[in-house]
Amino acid sequence: MTETIGIIIVFSILIIMALLFFTRIQTNSVEQQRTLISGEKAVSISFSALFLPELECTKAGSDDIKDCIDVLKADAATEVIAANPEYYFKLFGYSTIVIQEIYPTPNEKILYERTRNGQPPTEDTQKARTPIPVSLYNPVTGTYAFGVLTIDSY
Amino acid sequence: MGLAIVVLLISLAFLFVIQFTITNSKEEPQQLFARKQLAHNTLSTMVSTTTACLDLTVKDLIQDCMDIIQEYDCNDDGRPDSCATAEEVITTILDQTLKEWQKNYFFYIQLGQNEEMQIQNGECPGSKDQGVAFIPTRGGRSQITATLEVC
Numbered sequence: 001m002t003e004t005i006g007i008i009i010v011f012s013i014l015i016i017m018a019l020l021f022f023t024r025i026q027t028n029s030v031e032q033q034r035t036l037i038s039g040e041k042a043v044s045i046s047f048s049a050l051f052l053p054e055l056e057c058t059k060a061g062s063d064d065i066k067d068c069i070d071v072l073k074a075d076a077a078t079e080v081i082a083a084n085p086e087y088y089f090k091l092f093g094y095s096t097i098v099i100q101e102i103y104p105t106p107n108e109k110i111l112y113e114r115t116r117n118g119q120p121p122t123e124d125t126q127k128a129r130t131p132i133p134v135s136l137y138n139p140v141t142g143t144y145a146f147g148v149l150t151i152d153s154y
Numbered sequence: 155m156g157l158a159i160v161v162l163l164i165s166l167a168f169l170f171v172i173q174f175t176i177t178n179s180k181e182e183p184q185q186l187f188a189r190k191q192l193a194h195n196t197l198s199t200m201v202s203t204t205t206a207c208l209d210l211t212v213k214d215l216i217q218d219c220m221d222i223i224q225e226y227d228c229n230d231d232g233r234p235d236s237c238a239t240a241e242e243v244i245t246t247i248l249d250q251t252l253k254e255w256q257k258n259y260f261f262y263i264q265l266g267q268n269e270e271m272q273i274q275n276g277e278c279p280g281s282k283d284q285g286v287a288f289i290p291t292r293g294g295r296s297q298i299t300a301t302l303e304v305c
Contacts, residue, residue: 133199143204
């Protein structure tokens with residue numbers, strides 16, 4: 001009798017633990033699925049941004065410099081993107097694209113930003129981040145800075 | 155008999171948890187993409203970067219550094235310092251990117267078979283992705299190889 005009661009108690013504990021475990025797995029897998037989709041989108045957005053004619057370097061003979069962004073074009077592109085949000089939403093979706101200069105003069109510029117809730121992203125906002133090192137070409141001085149194009153996909 | 159079944163159930167539950175933990179540590183596509191292109195992109199971008207030294211690129215500084223007679227004097231003290239300047243710029247860039255992203259790396263420059271410069275952050279015992287840039291020497295006698303390994 002005592003053994004039966006003991007087994008029922010242990011069995012009930014096991015069932016409760018299993019239920020908690022499966023609930024957690026379910027929650028995690030939904031979050032993972034969302035991160036996975038965000039990740040795939042981040043890769044796709046990074047290609048779109050890198051080969052965007054509004055940003056790409058067009059210096060004659062610069063074919064050998066891959067992953068290059070023209071900083072003057074980027075300045076103009078920021079205004080164009082802000083003025084045509086629906087067109088660029090089709091390209092970039094819910095994401096933040098930042099061009100960051102690392103060397104020689106550290107600074108950063110937000111090229112595009114759109115979150116799901118319309119609020120600026122916080123540290124807790126779930127995202128898939130893809131940083132891509134890029135050359136930042138200044139056609140006036142003819143110099144190349146070291147930069148990073150960061151894509152946060154939500 | 156009842157206790158044996160309970161022990162069996164607990165063992166099965168543990169096996170299930172372990173299996174779930176192992177299969178869940180898979181790399182996501184964007185992580186794989188970012189990792190694969192990181193070493194190559196960082197190196198190729200870094201080599202073509204214009205430095206504050208006489209508007210020379212990192213590639214120019216490396217070429218001068220590997221030459222028998224060095225020419226460029228970046229701080230105007232009458233002594234050529236292309237090696238020190240190249241190392242400083244490369245360290246700054248790698249510190250602000252890979253180190254900031256908590257990635258271990260090993261950067262080195264070889265002239266022919268000889269290793270001439272090394273910049274390292276942490277150990278790199280496991281798998282790594284490699285980016286290589288080939289730079290001709292000024293005289294064209296030999297080849298400089300810049301390699302960046304990201305762990």
